[in-house]
Amino acid sequence: MASRNPARPLSPHLQIWRWGPHMLVSILHRATGSGMATVGTLLLVWWLAALAGGAESYATFRDVFTTEAGHLNVIGLVVAVGLTLSLFQHMMTGIRHLVLDTGAGYELKTNKTYAMATMVASVALTAIFWLVMGLN
Template identity: 40%
Template sequence: MTYAPRERPLSPHTTIWRWHVTMATSILHRATGCALYGGGLLMALWALSLAAGPEAYGTFKAILGSFPGKIVMFLLTLSAFYHLAKGIQHLIWDLGYGYKVQTASLGAMICLAFSGAATVVVWIIAAMTGAL
């Protein structure tokens, strides 16, 4: 008996789906989680440079204090606030609320707005206190 190969359905791909804010923020939540792992590695390097002595710590501070270093730190701050906000939205979903399309979309926009505003406020405070 010979069996003909069955046509199996293909999984949807990002080129098939129409992009919407909840889809983009879900992907961004995963990306910021990965970025925060990189931030953890930076914190480990900070601790190692601190333990290695003043010269190593001075080099580390010079690298993070440079323009590219500040961009990395700004993006890590943005990632932390976004990941926090999206995590809270996930907790709300875990409680069974916010599943309507309009509510989920509004929550996604709030996550984006909060993370941007909180990041800017933290960096303004850092600049005002001389931490930059």
């Protein structure tokens, strides 16, 4: 028979679980997926509307993200690097989940190591990507 002690939680709660990198990458996977979908959709719709609106409308869209020399400005850098980091973080956690789906990597130490590796790899891949792209 179940205990009727009101002080005892009915199921595991956030107060019981210790925070770990595996929890963080799980949340980041959801956040990056939703963020890329939202920001990407908004940018695509804005870009298409700017194209349909003519040269002046497109120039306004372009000027929000670039300088007069054609390089990314601060807003453009934040959006571009943010989307790139989100893409690589989402991709790395997706690969981690693929490995977990095979039944491997569930040992606590291995799971935490893979979780940390996703964060390190996503930052490294973002840096390499922008170095190759010639970030100015």
